[in-house]
Amino acid sequence: MSSKRRTPPRYWFDGFPVPWHMRLLSRLYAAVIALRVRAYHSGWRRSVRVPVPVLVVGNITVGGTGKTPLTIALVQRLRAAGYTPGVASRGYGRQQPDQAAWVDANTRPAQGGDEPVLIARQTGALVRVDRDRVAAARALADAGCDVVVCDDGLQHYRLQRDIEVEVIDGERRYGNGKLLPAGPLREPVERGQRCDFRVVNGGEPGFGEWPMRLASDAALPLHGGRSRPLASFAGQRVHAVAGIGHPPRFFDMLRGRGIAVVPHAFDDHHAYSARDFEFGSELPVLMTEKDAVKCAGLAKDWYFSVPISAQLPEAFWVALLDKLDKLRRRGSGGKRSTDVEEGDRNE
Template structure:
């Protein structure tokens, strides 16, 4: 087990030995607050885009459900005839950056989440660490009304008009400590400054969302077989909070699966998919964009790989809040909204 995975497990278990990282957490906190202060007093400059920017992020390390939320919002905004573009850091991608993401872009080049977002929505998207360059690239190609920044909540170099902060109540805030003693990127009081969307099947607030899975599909297009939930599966997953995926499998009635966890944004190799028997693999859509590349390079690989799609389901209050925020930004909505 890698050190990163061991720390991730300790965070999830709120292990007491994490206290050894407290001095590093103090250093992290000091550096974070200093950087934020420099932007606030103008010692560091922020880029203000010519159109409104909405950031969707979280204050924790690891998965919170923000990517399914972003995909849903892009589709919904398009239905309102609002022209939206998306930018992202492109974590895990090799570039060069800034990179325009189209339907032919690979996860290896632009990152797994951007590839998934564009394949799901066909939204105009650009990736790179310099968000200004990404926005300028998008605006050079498209006439847009709104930019959505995937993650980047702590990226003060980009000014924003809206912030939606996803809080996964299945995972919570852990021991409520900053990195690396805990998995908080910012103190929990940061939740007071943005629109918090509670990710929970049993929400305590009006602004909430949950994920609903649908029928798994086969990644191997050349195989002709029907999904059987009673089979024994290898659950291959490389996301921030794999337990959520296991819970999804159980809710779908899939009881027999062996867990094979990899770090978030893991670069898969063919050997990672080799097992002693011929039992099928089941995985997430985020992992699938990388596994598909392996299948294309290895056409003789015949093990079934099933992908579980998930959709974000938002509460009515989320739409009401979104409509109000968009109107405040001067964006025109259809009559009756």
């Protein structure tokens, strides 16, 4: 595997002993997290309600779990049910993170962030990037959205939410179960259990969890043209490129299709250059959609994007839409607005 990516410490997921100083730092981190949560629960810091229901998608572990494919699926399903959803995101990795912006299919990833651009291209929904998620949600409501989907906002407590969806990596789960930096957890495991829905990407779901499968059947040339069945690469060697939270998931998916993968893993949100593709051979290059939105200007004729779709049981959609419909009938949003404390504005 390429060494271009920083990998998690082996003690996070592989059962190795945790260094003592990491355990000490983890206790300090736990104290800070507990203090922050208590500040919101006690009213020391104020959370803000916007005029429309807010649905938050997130995780309590560091790294990718499949939030973006689920966010795209949620937006598409909400629209099919008659809603006008909008997406609020921080837009991690963009060049001007302090500047709020609207993102559409033509926005450069450097300006809007790779995930927001991908969401905009796949859904056509309004997408707002802003470090201040409250301001982003308000802008979407003012623009006519009747529900806000907040991508990766589980820890952003200043924005009140009506529905929380935790996404879990079904293979790695919570690793060693320890908080950062001793383990991969942003918050204790119990935090996820308080979410309305818990979605498991791959692996075997537990009690009260919903299974999600990421499916892909085609490869799309980055230069445009007709798609090619993914099965047509079976038995061939390809360069596989993934700059996502957990690249092995993409590589394993391709191997499961009988494709001989030469893996090239990059850091999440990696900014690609032509040198990154100096592989020494002109094998077909297969990459994730998230990477492809940043590589159109670097692509050659044998570069392909592999789109994926999140598939969940119909019962999940029935339960989620039922909860959202009840919120709409009660007129959720706007009745419990609170003032914003200046010190919390960019948290």
